[in-house]
Amino acid sequence: AQTVTQSQPEMSVQEAETVTLSCTYDTSESNYYLFWYKQPPSRQMILVIRQEAYKQQNATENRFSVNFQKAAKSFSLKISDSQLGDTAMYFCAFSGSDDMRFGAGTRLTVKP
Amino acid sequence: ETGVTQTPRHLVMGMTNKKSLKCEQHLGHNAMYWYKQSAKKPLELMFVYNFKEQTENNSVPSRFSPECPNSSHLFLHLHTLQPEDSALYLCASSPGEGQGAFREKLFFGSGTQLSVL
Numbered sequence: 405a406q407t408v409t410q411s412q413p414e415m416s417v418q419e420a421e422t423v424t425l426s427c428t429y430d431t432s433e434s435n436y437y438l439f440w441y442k443q444p445p446s447r448q449m450i451l452v453i454r455q456e457a458y459k460q461q462n463a464t465e466n467r468f469s470v471n472f473q474k475a476a477k478s479f480s481l482k483i484s485d486s487q488l489g490d491t492a493m494y495f496c497a498f499s500g501s502d503d504m505r506f507g508a509g510t511r512l513t514v515k516p
Numbered sequence: 517e518t519g520v521t522q523t524p525r526h527l528v529m530g531m532t533n534k535k536s537l538k539c540e541q542h543l544g545h546n547a548m549y550w551y552k553q554s555a556k557k558p559l560e561l562m563f564v565y566n567f568k569e570q571t572e573n574n575s576v577p578s579r580f581s582p583e584c585p586n587s588s589h590l591f592l593h594l595h596t597l598q599p600e601d602s603a604l605y606l607c608a609s610s611p612g613e614g615q616g617a618f619r620e621k622l623f624f625g626s627g628t629q630l631s632v633l
Contacts, residue, residue: 408558413556437619439621441622441624446626447604447606447626447627447629448624448625448626448627449606449608449622449624450624451621451622454621495558495559499619503561504561504622505558506558506559507558508556508557508558509556509558
């Protein structure tokens with residue numbers, strides 16, 4: 405079974421600075437998808453970014469980018485120019501041929 | 517407004533009660549999901565419906581009973597729950613357009629926070 409590990413339960417960053425959230429996963433599949441979801445205090449989870457494993461280029465969405473290392477099975481999220489509204493739980497997720505697995509989450513606090 | 521609405525937002529019930537959670541999506545999606553979110557644990561997939569047919573039942577106890585009358589509505593019927601069932605229950609939907617439901621972007625509701633006393 406695929407597992408997703410987020411080793412940082414909590415992190416904090418100063419407003420306008422950059423922070424990187426870590427995620428590793430385990431799979432024997434070669435073609436899969438990876439996601440980062442954000443869950444603010446409103447509880448509604450929102451997709452931040454998605455990466456397809458067969459694409460070598462790292463996905464980017466405005467201030468959010470990933471560092472996808474397929475051989476190392478690593479999928480970290482970098483948030484640049486952090487804003488107060490980025491305060492939330494961030495979940496890494498793996499999607500294979502027949503399942504989607506989430507990590508336990510990282511609570512990110514952006515400090516003014 | 518994300519297009520996925522869950523009611524009620526909060527629910528407190530006794531172990532002998534029967535209640536239902538409701539999820540409605542206005543996105544024209546064909547796949548709908550129930551997830552359980554417990555503190556400090558990964559989201560647990562409970563049920564998946566694709567074109568109203570249940571395609572996944574992730575070893576969920578029978579005290580949880582899903583119902584999907586059409587592609588826009590999903591219910592989770594609760595009966596004789598245990599205190600350990602207290603959690604945030606999230607509904608999600610996705611287009612269900614052939615990539616495989618699990619490879620698509622999920623659209624989540626805001627969840628029902630359930631407390632079982």
